[in-house]
Amino acid sequence: MRTQVGIIGAGPAGLLLSHLLHLRGISSVVLEKRSRDHVERRVRAGVLEQGTVDTLIEAGVGERMSREGLPHHGIELRYGGAGHRIAFEKLVPGRSITVYGQQEVVKDLIAARLSAGGDVRFEVEDVAVHGLESEPWLTFGGERLDCDVIAGCDGFHGVSRPAIPEGVLEVFEREYPFAWLGILARVPPSSEELIYTRTERGFALHSMRSPTVSRFYLQVPADARVEQWPDERIWAELKARLESVPGFTLATGEIMEKGVTPMRSFVAEPMQYGRLYLAGDAAHIVPPTGAKGLNLAVADVRVLTEALAAYFERGSTDLLDGYSAACLKRVWRAQHFSWWMTTLLHTFEEDDAYGRRLQLSYLDYVTSSQTAATTLAENYVGLPWAP
Template identity: 65%
Template structure:
């Protein structure tokens, strides 16, 4: 049987950043990932990094490529009533966001870990967690060569996402799920074309929500609100571009730049929280513990906030047998999680057209948007949540 201090399940942003933080403090880590390196480095995910996330990566010396290739944004547009209404993040908060794909952060973190001589066990199959309520939890798996492996740990960190094995390993009686499913989904496309606008556009339209984002100066990310039952094969490239043009249209100077579609997907929208985020010697972080709809751009940033709090808690626990931070981990994380859940719900319900919305609900939605765009107080509240609240 192999031995380590912390076994981390999942090599996404949460698991990789946690491994980096623990290694810097001299904590021994084994990092397992079910997928291949190529898969995790190229799966397109979120692209908005909060001010606090960027600052942390810079402090850790992990932001060289982010600073070279990331796209700083000092604001974004709320588009409704056929007009742009800019939320000036920099003026309202003194902070900004950076557009830099999650997969790029994953590449940077993998490179940083491998540069220190630390391995990542990719393509770990049949991962299972055992003895979580003891001081010697275990992880079993089958490695890429087909060998059965077993790892004894002091602590296990479950960073393996919503569909991973970590959260289900907690006994049903020791966990509570809070779940909300939205009556719409996002049809997302990646287009080989320069962005049509210098900043993100969140558009509320009577035909449904649309989002204009970007991944680089030459690649645009775009989304359409659709029914969850829609099928990709029913959405031709021409239909997608026509619908985007309709929902992003304004009375003014705006031209939607079209180009070849590199990728299409349909993603359901949900909010989900597990309480608590700890069971025995298992600590959950990131999507393993909570999901937010992407409207508020909080998913990856919450994962970063989780492990920033988890790392010092584990160092204190393992180096000094000090349990205070570990015992408070779940409660402290959940304060931020629920704030992000509320903000994401607010952004989602303010911008999406509910399928059963009556004219009264439509007018309320427009009233909220108009107030947000015209009130400094309302715009500041939106802006400070969007750029990222302080970690502490």
């Protein structure tokens, strides 16, 4: 078999890349080790930046998102017994976020690729990468796929990044001393917008997936296990952290899913080696506080699509050569914003009274200064795409 671009991973990055390349007349094959059902069901991020929304609409895969997604024009920072709204419509006019689950984006992209005759293969075993320096190829399940370029979109634990020779990559990472307990509940949201709350008990986030399904996160110890958190304890802790302002009552209901997510920051540089180009979680991880993971993957794919189009249409390698440098500018901005949001809202060491006072001081600044609030809003809705 032969194709122009071999893509490893059928998450948002791999599927969107395949679809955008298809729109430019460039062939690809997507290889995914999981089943289609697994890929479409796994719950991940749900906050889409303005640029991500625009990209999906422009690519012709945003119809259901436009119909079912929940546009938000602000978020609430809740601390010290009061809530403070960061109003996107005033601070960054014309830009907002849309709440639409990552699994729904994946469903839309799979449907679009298959309806267009795209080659997306699920439950593929033993994917391996070869010949990155000159003539790359992939092997899987006893078959061989020759290609001009390989795109590694297979996440943090995939095979793409480890295929780069030792000593080429420089890795930057940080582990946080806590994790997030994520809950998906069959209960209408208790707020029209996301609530980020900082308390002495720890951080909590009130989010949503639809008018009837809510998403919550609790800061928990890094070694926490799901079985330590029965439903009654989860609701009690959410109430303790979220019902901190007068008149607010948290609605409770059936918990459908729960899981513990470690908090880490990770960047591997460069995001390319030979004919291999990394995108999304294969190259970088951000803590979910800033809602940047999926959006960074889309940003990578946009850059890579233009670089590959220039290569296949004109024979130019300039954009491919500069792919990593172009992506990393946005990656590091998102890394800083995610780290900042995380350190601003989470409880660290219990005896760190100095750190807690710094947190409260900066929260006061963000909620009272239009300049500071604009910086938060601009980064949250997503910086404009580079030319």
